[in-house]
Structure formats: structure tokens, C-alpha cells
Amino acid sequence: MNKQIITGFAAAMMITAAISCQPRQKEPQKVPAETGETTVGQSAKPAESGYADVNGLKMYYEVYGEGKPIVLLHGSFMNIPLNWSQIIPLLADDRKVIVAEMQAHGRTKDIPREFSYEGMADDVSGLLKHLKIDSADILGYSMGGGIAFQFAVRHPEQLRRLVVLSGTYAHDGWWPEVEASYATFTPEMFKGTPIQKQYDSLGNDPARFPEFVKKVLSIDLKPYDWSEEVKKIQAPMLMAIGDADGVRYEHALELFRAKGGGKMGDINGLPESRLAILPGTTHIGMMLRTDWWIPMVKDFLDADLHAPPPTF
Template sequence: MNDPTLKQIFIFLVVLLPFQLLAQIPYGNNPECGKYIQTKDAKIYYEIYGSGEPLLLIHGSLYGYINEFENIFPILTENHKVIAVALRGHGKSEIGDRDYSYALLAQDMIEVLDAENIDRIDIVGFSSGAITAVKLAADYPERVMKVVSIAGALSAKDRSAERQQQLEEMTADNFIENNKRFVASRKKLMPEPDRFVDFYNKLMKVDSDPVWISKNAASKIEAPVLVVGGDRDAYFQVEEFLEMYRIIPNSKLLILPGDDHVGASQKKEMYTDFALPFLDEN
């Protein structure tokens, strides 16, 4: 290959094509690795990537979905078999008929683990996924080894009056009107798109619960927990992350300067320098 132009094209293909293929993985809508389990009232969708020690990955609520970790999957799958679950009502998971609670979401996760014959597992969760992860550690101590809780809290009691008013004023109709493109794209994935309003109202109900995990339950958690939060989080204050750290016995605290609610889950260095070393340490 003496032609410099051909040589440049060859290098371009060899170096860049793997990254293009990586970017095209349809996380959250991947028929090659998507699975379902049937709970009492809903089919729950999940995808599996990588190999190695199992790791349960749980996304955030409403706007969140499996694909929110698309830039993080390559890091997590280097040494782990990642089970990424779609919370009920999100994306390809059905909504179900029961009222939402973190106990119910945790139960869904257990049914996925049972279907995959996984007895014990590490968990990484963001926002509602983080709350679900800590709830799993509290309710199913025999199933959880370690938890990385990113931008989650034990309760909504410290929510600012301004934020509480915003939530109360944001009805399903207002949300749909202000997020037309997002809702349209999400409905394309949903098996029950006509129930989006029902789904939204179920989420808002659980979000307004004053306590998600009691202090008493949190104080008895046996699994080591890494509590991660950004100091610019608009949903939870640093004091709430500090409270989790103080209450959960075997916990560590990581506050990310300059990061907001979503940013805390998207910083690759957080995973490579803190989360994965925490999961791997004896």
C-alpha cells in the first residue's frame, strides 16, 4: 500500500470504525441482547452487556432510561456482566396496575436477578435508580454485595419549597405540552403508549412520598455503600448525601464539586477513579 491517500483511508477505518460501531449500539432498544421477565402485573425489560462479575445498573426516573448510560457502558463492561433494567413504565417495560413504590421497584429487580440465576450482586444506580438500589440493600441484604448510589436520597423531606411547588404545578398535561419531542420518542418505545398519563401520575405519587427509605431501615444496611452526589444538585442538597453517609453504617461519601444532578452520573472519572475501585476492593 504505497499510495499515501489509501494509507490514510485505511488508518481512518481501522482506528475510527470501532468507535462508530460502539456509538451505534441501540442501548435500551437492542433486540440482540434485550430480555423480558413477567412479574405479577407487568413485563419488565432489561439488557445484558459484557462478561465477568455481575453488576445491576438502574437508571433514573421519568426522563431516565437505559440509554442514559450509553457513554458509561464501555467502562462498566470491561470487567463486568452488566444487567441494565428498565424501570416499570420506562421505555420497553410495561406500566403495570399496582401503585408505584420503591419496594415495588426493588421487587422487580429481584425478579430479574432470579430469572438470571444471580444470587448476589453489586449495584450502580442513579437518582430513582440509586434509591431503588439502597432499598434493595435494606430489604434484601442477602442479595446485595455493594451499592454505588449516585444522586439519590432517603426521603424528599428536605426538598426546597420552590422545587415542591414546581412538582405540584407540573401536571401530566403540562409535562406533555412542555416536552412534546421527548414524550413522542418515549411513546415509540412504550408497549402501552396510550397510558403515558397514568404512568406519569404513578411516578409523581411515589416521588411525593415523604420517606422512601426509613432511617431505621438505612441504619441496618449491611452492604457497603458509596454515596455519590454533586454539590450543585437541584434535587438533593449536599446535606442529604451527608445524612445517608452518616446513617448507613458501612458507607463512604463522594461529593463531586461543580456537578449537578445528572452530571454526577455522567462523569467517567467518577467510575474509573472511585466507583469501580470501590466495587472491586475487598
């Protein structure tokens, strides 16, 4: 087994380990295969759930809480219960939380369409129209971060503020060893993992799981670079990465500087956008640092970004 295959295998195992060690709710989640709802925590149940007809796709979604809307976009191979079950209650206490499953993920069945960040961003736009929501905050993690960037580029009129956790806007935003590892992933590496078990349990054909893995990987096996478009995004953004993430520090810093960062705020004032680098945090570990980034996200979404910096 060569070094690249070992790297890919290790990454797949990290996904499994991270999901398995998430803190458990006191009551088990309930994830029916077709039309049922996800029960999150002891009392949080979706106020609304169903399927939205968008761009030839029947997109499964759930809505929790009341207040300003925020859309959560999951990572590769994930779905609502795997990515967001621990997070929804932390955000739904004072805002409307919209979660959806992207093309081929969870209860959103695949269609004969290229798998792309652009297409999934258009699907999110269609979902907001289906829900009759004019604009919303968008939070994307990993693959969801790429979708969030494309949503901001393609549908700026529907965006209020943007939050990207451990996501990139160009393929070389990943550390070189991470980018190289994508080509080493195989469906066999996911055999017996929670990812495969969730895929099977949500009404998908188990025989098509290898096809699902290959399709999801396809978007990271070809170069992409949205640097110029992303730097022109007008909406305020919060970009957060871990100091042991798969995302290069320079990649995040380049965007932050383009959004007005890189200056002393006491002299020049605070930029509308923000950057956070969480210590002791890996790519997968970002989802386990909710006690850190949830308060950061809430503060960013609620802040008066035109207020002067604090003085003594």
C-alpha cells in the same frame, strides 16, 4: 405563572437539555420498539436480552460483558438508552452489566399496580433470580437510588455492595425547593422532549403518556422516610452527590456518619462505606461526570475494604 410552576418547568427543561447534550456515539443507537436490542457504541451489544416475568410484570432487561455482576437502575422517566448508553461500555469492559427498565418505563409495560420504590426493588430481586445470579452490586441513579436503597433493605442477601448517585432515602433529603417543585410538573412540560419521543417509539400508547408522567411523579408526591432501615444496611455503600445537586449535603452526611464516617481515617481507619461530593456538578450533570465517578465506583467495588489506610 407562579414561582413554583416556573421551578418545575425549569427542571423539566433541564432534563431535556441534559439528555440532548450527551456526547454522541459514532454510530447511532438502535432501539426497536418491542423485542429489539439496544446497540451501545460501536461494538457493544448485549450478550443477552429479553423479558423476565416478575411480580406480574414483564420486565425488559439487557446483559453486557463478563465478570462480577452489577445492576444499573435508571432515573425517573428514563430507560436503558437514555440513561445508560454512554455508561455501559465504561463498566462492561471488566464486569457483567445488567440493565433493566422499571415498571411503566421503556419496554416494560405498566400493570395495574401502585408505583412504589418497594415494588420496583422487589422486581429487581426477581430479575436476579430469573438470571440465576445469587448476589450483585447495585448502582442506582436518582429514582434508581431510591430503588437501590429499598433493594438493600428488603433483599440484603442478594446485595454485595451498594452505589447511590444523587438519590435519597427520605423525601426531605431533597432541598425544599426541589421537593416543592414535584407538584408543579405536568405532562405538557414533557411535550416534544426526548422523554416523550422515546416513550412513543418503544411501543407505548402515546395517548397514555400523561398517565405515565402522573404515575411516575406519584412516588415523590407523598412523604417517605427509610432512615432507620437504611442506616442498618450492612453492605458497604458509596453515596455520591453533586455540590449543586438536588440532594441536601446534610442528608448524605447523616448516612455517611451512620456508616462509620466522620472520623479521621489516619487515626481510626477507613470506614467500609464512602461519600463523594463532586464539584461543579448538578443532579442531571451527574450523568455527564462519568470521567470522575466511574473510576470512583470501580475502585470502591474492587477495593479490599478491610485493608489499612495507606502510610508514608
